[in-house]
Amino acid sequence: MSNNTVVLRLARSDDLAQLSKIEQTCFSNDRLSKRSLKHWLSAKHALFLVATSSDAIVGYGLVWCLKGTRLARLYSLAVLPAYRGQGIAQVLLSELEQLTQSKGRAYLRLEVSALNHAAISLYKSLGYQVFGAYSDYYGDGSEALRMQKRVARYDGKGIRLQVPWYKQTTEFTCGPAALLMAMYSLDTKVALKQVDELAIWREATTIFMTSGHGGCHPVGLALSAIKRGFTAQVFLTQLSALFLDGVRSEEKKQVMCTVHDEFITQAHKLGCVLYEKPLELDQLYKLLKAGGRVLMLISTYRLDGKKAPHWVCVTAIDEHCVYVHDPDLDASQQAIDCQHVPIGLMEFSKMATFGKNRLRAAIAIEKLP
Template structure:
């Protein structure tokens, strides 16, 4: 009987668990994980069925706000192997990613699984990383990527990745990544992450610790010997609208004015016009951009990301927030392809549609 492909539903859970146990000795998806994928995740779970039996599945995760999909897991029942079902599921997964307007598909495969590696490479997947000690049994993983929208791809710059270690240090994490890329031997560290935050924070936010202002991050980079150009659509402090208490607003205003006074004593450049990413990147700069996190996580919070490259179709970002609760890992947050339209939308923050970016260069 011919194989049929469809989206899974909760009634498939027993068959999916049985298949998982047949195919994998470790790193198995749990019943809870399957339920979450089926009911809540930004994902698609495809099943291949014959004679009302599940012969295989492919699980896709979609990275919100980007053009990236991840093939999280693929499994084929032992009795269905050797029939080309893996290739057919992979093709279905790519088609599903295209239907969700994704242009890139990424995946991991065990380094000791030559059959799976050969399958992906036959289908045009490009290896771009190896991760040691990735699986529960300490085996290595190979990371593969395919651009499924077939257009010439620009190259993202080689930029070391550093994940923020607190909820409020996205800006310092981005600056650390830029510094490491621009100055070999400049190693990111948590001590330096917190030190930059202390220098650049605006002190208060709606609750808890405050984020970093573009002026504060510019000063932190300048003090470390880097050239900086600020692109701002407003001269005032950015986050006052999110603070209710008058005394907190007063402190934030004072901090902002102090940053501005310090900037007057530096050669940090300031620009009002739109940011020309190709030109800036061509000059050798790296760009810290303030975005609204709503496009990525559906939470209305300011967030700093680092632009690592762009081409005619996409802007590529390092997002320092790995957000493990959403089955994301550090490698899922590197060189994220975001369409130019998506990037323009996410780089407008707040009701006043504020734009803020800090371009960092190797030398002043």
């Protein structure tokens, strides 16, 4: 694609020197290093476009497509000063949006300095909307606005909930973190603090898993919600002991079975409703529409290649996607990458199945009147 004498093409490895020069010219803070640019040139989930004039690179745009989701992030956009005002940034961004959509992504997100009024004006003119901010985000201490645009060509209609995002503080407390988000969105008296996160983990843990600390049992998490003034329903494809496949030690399995049996006993005593069936998407929609909050167990395989059980909090659903808050923020991500993450309905159904037994688990909670 071209804009007068400017031509767009995919970036190549031999563009590295020119890209590094553009980075040095266009940015005074938060520059991408030459090593980082080299990484993005070969990254599997990157969309890297350059704008050329007379074979010289005059600008570039870089998008990162988050694995396993319908979300992409504009990582960087730059045009040399001498070529600004010619619409090159708009053409780059429009082409990136089309490529993003072709990769099955529904949303393109970005961060921009609150002081960069020209860039903000550009993004707004192209349909991007502000949906949050980061304070003290850049090296100069300036605030970053969070903006996004739905690049898929459909208007999603569904249920969207106001749910805060909370980052798990340990590698084994995704369940408590997801539950805290859900409870806080129904009752702001709930504290989003590590002490409460760990307290819930102590109450709901399976004790053992494949290695390291045990994760949280769905019934255990539901009981924690009930103890804090909520009602809870649990949807499970099996009511026998969970997560035993990855544990070799018979002694550990025996402990996990004992924990499971006690959770089931307490569920009957405390009025936790147990369904020996999966939570289907149509029922998920109805629960959210009725004002409930839902936690779902997913396999992280399609996110990070690891087959680990992981709890997320559902924040919305429409005719195309389920949206989740993922409490697990790794070193390569920004918080924005884990919030209201859109996952295609078919993809989500696959992600919400774990292990050889194809376990499916979900917890629905409501605040007691």
